[in-house]
Amino acid sequence: xxxIFGLDLPTWWFLVVGGVFTGYAILDGFDLGAxxxxxxxxxxxxRRIALNAIGPVWxxxxxxxxxxxxxxxxxxxxxxxxxxxxxxxxxxLFLVLLIFRAISIEFRSKEPMAxxxxxxxxxxxxxxxxxxxxxxxxxxxIIQGLPIDDQFIYRGTVGDFFNPFSILMAITTLSxxxxxxxxxxxxxxxxxxxxxxTVLVKNTTIFFVLMFALSTVYTLLYLPHMxxxxxxxxxxxxFPVLTILxxxxxxxxxxxxxxRFAFFSSAFVTAMLMALVAVGLFPNIVLSTIDSQFxxxxxxxxxxxxxxxIMLTFAAIGVPLVGLYTGxxxxxxxxxxxxxxxxx
Amino acid sequence: MDxxxxxxxxxxxxxxxxxxxxxxxxxxxxxxxxMEAQYLRTGKEAYAQMTRxxxxxxxxxxxxxxxxxxxxxxxxxxxxxxxxxxVGDIFGSALAAEGIFAFALESGFLGxxxxxxxxxxxxxxxxxxxxVALGSMFSAIxxxxxxxxxxxxxxxxxxxxxxxxxAVITDFWAMVFNPSxxxxxSHVLLGSFLAGSFLVLSVNAYYLLRNRHVEIARKxxxxxxxxxxxxxxxxxxxxxxxxxxxxxxxxxxxxxxxxHYEASAVADMYLLGWVDTKKQEVSGLKIPKGLSxxxxxxxxxxxxxxxxxxxxxxxxxxxxxxxxxHLMVAIGMTLIALTLLASFLWWKGNLFxxxxxxxxxxxxxxxxxxxxxxxxxSAEVGRQPWVVYGLLRTSDALxxxxxxxxxxxxxxxxxxxxxxxxxLFVYLLxxxxxxxxxxxxxxxxxxxxxxxSKRDNPILQ
Numbered sequence: 001x002x003x004i005f006g007l008d009l010p011t012w013w014f015l016v017v018g019g020v021f022t023g024y025a026i027l028d029g030f031d032l033g034a035x036x037x038x039x040x041x042x043x044x045x046x047r048r049i050a051l052n053a054i055g056p057v058w059x060x061x062x063x064x065x066x067x068x069x070x071x072x073x074x075x076x077x078x079x080x081x082x083x084x085x086x087x088x089x090x091x092x093l094f095l096v097l098l099i100f101r102a103i104s105i106e107f108r109s110k111e112p113m114a115x116x117x118x119x120x121x122x123x124x125x126x127x128x129x130x131x132x133x134x135x136x137x138x139x140x141x142i143i144q145g146l147p148i149d150d151q152f153i154y155r156g157t158v159g160d161f162f163n164p165f166s167i168l169m170a171i172t173t174l175s176x177x178x179x180x181x182x183x184x185x186x187x188x189x190x191x192x193x194x195x196x197x198t199v200l201v202k203n204t205t206i207f208f209v210l211m212f213a214l215s216t217v218y219t220l221l222y223l224p225h226m227x228x229x230x231x232x233x234x235x236x237x238x239f240p241v242l243t244i245l246x247x248x249x250x251x252x253x254x255x256x257x258x259x260r261f262a263f264f265s266s267a268f269v270t271a272m273l274m275a276l277v278a279v280g281l282f283p284n285i286v287l288s289t290i291d292s293q294f295x296x297x298x299x300x301x302x303x304x305x306x307x308x309x310i311m312l313t314f315a316a317i318g319v320p321l322v323g324l325y326t327g328x329x330x331x332x333x334x335x336x337x338x339x340x341x342x343x344x
Numbered sequence: 345m346d347x348x349x350x351x352x353x354x355x356x357x358x359x360x361x362x363x364x365x366x367x368x369x370x371x372x373x374x375x376x377x378x379m380e381a382q383y384l385r386t387g388k389e390a391y392a393q394m395t396r397x398x399x400x401x402x403x404x405x406x407x408x409x410x411x412x413x414x415x416x417x418x419x420x421x422x423x424x425x426x427x428x429x430x431v432g433d434i435f436g437s438a439l440a441a442e443g444i445f446a447f448a449l450e451s452g453f454l455g456x457x458x459x460x461x462x463x464x465x466x467x468x469x470x471x472x473x474x475x476v477a478l479g480s481m482f483s484a485i486x487x488x489x490x491x492x493x494x495x496x497x498x499x500x501x502x503x504x505x506x507x508x509x510x511a512v513i514t515d516f517w518a519m520v521f522n523p524s525x526x527x528x529x530s531h532v533l534l535g536s537f538l539a540g541s542f543l544v545l546s547v548n549a550y551y552l553l554r555n556r557h558v559e560i561a562r563k564x565x566x567x568x569x570x571x572x573x574x575x576x577x578x579x580x581x582x583x584x585x586x587x588x589x590x591x592x593x594x595x596x597x598x599x600x601x602x603x604h605y606e607a608s609a610v611a612d613m614y615l616l617g618w619v620d621t622k623k624q625e626v627s628g629l630k631i632p633k634g635l636s637x638x639x640x641x642x643x644x645x646x647x648x649x650x651x652x653x654x655x656x657x658x659x660x661x662x663x664x665x666x667x668x669x670h671l672m673v674a675i676g677m678t679l680i681a682l683t684l685l686a687s688f689l690w691w692k693g694n695l696f697x698x699x700x701x702x703x704x705x706x707x708x709x710x711x712x713x714x715x716x717x718x719x720x721x722s723a724e725v726g727r728q729p730w731v732v733y734g735l736l737r738t739s740d741a742l743x744x745x746x747x748x749x750x751x752x753x754x755x756x757x758x759x760x761x762x763x764x765x766x767x768l769f770v771y772l773l774x775x776x777x778x779x780x781x782x783x784x785x786x787x788x789x790x791x792x793x794x795x796x797s798k799r800d801n802p803i804l805q
Contacts, residue, residue, distance in 0.1 A: 056455035059410065063451045066410075067443035069417045074440040077432020077510075084421025084428075085743035091422055092754040095415050096761050102411040103768060106404065110772055151507055152425070154745040303433040307513045310437050318444035325452045325475075332456055332463050340462060 010298040013075035024064035033181020035128025053188035078301035086154035136173025140166030145287030226280035243272040350751040365409035371540015373477030397781035427741035442486035450479030492525035537575040538712035544568035546709035573683040597726035611635035611647035619663040669722040675715040
């Protein structure tokens with residue numbers, strides 16, 4: 001088996017896909033969080049500032065989802081095909097919600113009427129909330145496993161997706177994004193909106209810490225397969241310890257009003273939570289609840305080594321480039337939001 | 345209706361709707377680059393204003409293009425799971441390249457294009473415009489490569505059987521440069537340049553007819569006319585090359601283009617006509633032996649017809665393929681005539697005095713759009729019954745767990761959302777066009793917040 005730095009190619013691609021989805025969660029996470037908080041702002045100007053805080057970047061952030069989907073299709077076509085056809089209704093709704101978020105951002109400031117703006121504000125906020133919830137719901141079901149048979153066919157119904165753990169994960173994801181989004185907005189605003197957001201940051205952080213504790217307890221009690229790896233390889237305890245430290249650091253930075261550090265910490269927490277899921281599942285990606293023989297792992301679900309090698313070359317060239325100009329865009333729009341004639 | 349047919353309808357509907365937007369953004373991209381280059385070169389405010397104006401329209405089009413494009417990426421998995429497993433090893437690397445090299449470039453720099461006028465230098469802004477235009481073209485490259493592989497598979501071998509069968513990559517460059525990708529890519533890019541440049545022509549013709557923004561409209565019209573003229577002429581060659589390629593690589597499709605049934609016979613070329621699929625006859629206006637000549641420069645050379653193929657390997661909707669193909673060609677010819685005439689009048693110096701011609705140009709935006717759509721209909725329906733030509737049948741490509749009721753649900757959902765989306769798009773596009781490239785009347789509401797509400801409002805936000 002071909003390896004690079006001691007890891008085989010499917011493992012590398014697992015890391016790439018995981019990395020891209022983590023990037024998506026961190027980047028679009030604050031967009032969705034900002035959207036979820038949108039209706040807390042009552043004044044027209046506040047709403048426009050909040051919207052323009054994500055204005056120049058949300059489109060680019062959504063691209064990470066497109067790349068993630070492509071990377072999954074490319075490297076793990078069996079996983080992609082099985083998961084996407086299993087979550088049919090959920091993903092169709094997800095797509096429609098993405099469309100609604102996009103058009104709400106684009107269209108709200110195009111007309112001056114109060115009802116028009118209120119309509120799109122509500123649509124923007126509701127679609128952001130539901131997007132965050134459905135991402136959590138999908139993740140919750142992936143963690144628990146799906147009724148997949150030996151032909152990779154999903155044998156459940158859409159109702160099965162709404163189980164206690166997945167709903168818990170959905171709310172946890174929403175709380176994480178709300179906290180993340182609030183911290184992002186507080187860095188981008190001034191004066192009264194800033195003052196209001198400092199309160200929102202506190203409340204959403206309490207909300208998240210609560211949900212984080214609840215879902216951790218639930219996982220420890222009811223999902224032993226997610227804990228096994230940590231027992232096998234004690235080194236892996238590094239991840240949960242770091243996660244808890246990072247969560248603690250968010251609260252510490254918030255009390256000190258160092259919001260930039262708080263933002264990096266909440267981004268780091270997002271990454272760590274994704275890493276915990278990845279460690280728990282690896283080397284499987286889709287667990288079959290019918291029979292463990294039908295699990296789809298990184299080997300029986302992946303493309304050939306030849307194909308993976310081509311794509312890893314792409315990633316090695318492309319990812320630094322994407323990082324470079326994503327950084328450039330964020331740097332160009334650094335600092336507090338100032339509305340001008342180019343704003344939404 | 346069965347699940348496979350419903351899924352085909354859904355994919356056709358969503359991809360056709362999506363395809364309104366990418367050709368416009370690809371075409372506008374190149375026009376914007378020329379406009380902004382002119383601004384850098386001459387320093388004239390008119391060029392800056394038109395660039396800003398088209399960037400705003402580009403953003404609107406791009407936004408809807410992204411939102412409707414993600415749908416396709418999901419649908420491969422949701423509706424066509426067997427297909428996804430089958431082509432993943434090959435198709436995947438093209439999709440991944442599209443995402444990482446093209447799409448990220450385009451959407452990353454778009455933020456600077458839109459919101460960066462006051463934050464970066466002119467040169468950096470121009471650089472961003474070039475990157476966005478390049479990004480949109482790179483997207484086309486990878487998507488067309490993937491689609492061309494489905495038409496003319498190369499650089500692969502088949503592994504496994506039945507549901508587990510899949511195409512496995514053996515030669516990446518043979519996959520990328522499969523027999524049809526270069527000619528199909530050039531056909532698609534030229535079609536996109538036409539879509540974008542005709543939108544610019546149309547809007548500027550509208551301004552000229554109403555005597556508004558005359559300086560900007562004339563300059564913009566000329567830039568777009570250059571792109572459109574070159575594009576439509578090159579498209580004639582590219583179209584001919586493509587048809588040649590189809591004759592060589594997918595003879596059943598070419599036979600359907602012309603409604604040519606006889607297994608091996610000299611073939612006529614129709615300018616317009618109607619295919620009677622029962623009698624296997626075409627009636628209409630034809631150039632006798634024209635197809636033989638076009639393909640082989642020999643009036644007496646036989647062309648392979650549909651009956652040379654087994655019944656189950658023939659495309660079924662022959663008349664549909666025939667009509668869409670012929671309409672596309674007819675529109676292509678119309679575009680050449682229009683642009684050549686306009687270029688001639690420009691050279692004579694009285695282009696902008698021809699109100700009748702400007703009237704035609706104001707409506708002409710629909711023509712390349714229509715031709716792009718029709719061209720894809722004939723290319724994709726002509727490939728049937730195969731989803732991957734000669735290897736995987738469309739009917740075998742479906743997700744096994746999918747039920748008809750699920751597709752009905754999503755099809756209704758998309759129909760409703762897309763009607764709303766299209767309505768909003770047309771409304772906003774119309775509004776932006778009516779408003780125009782300069783702020784000569786207040787249609788922009790971004791400064792409508794009264795000053796007093798900004799600081800001194802006693803109520804917290």
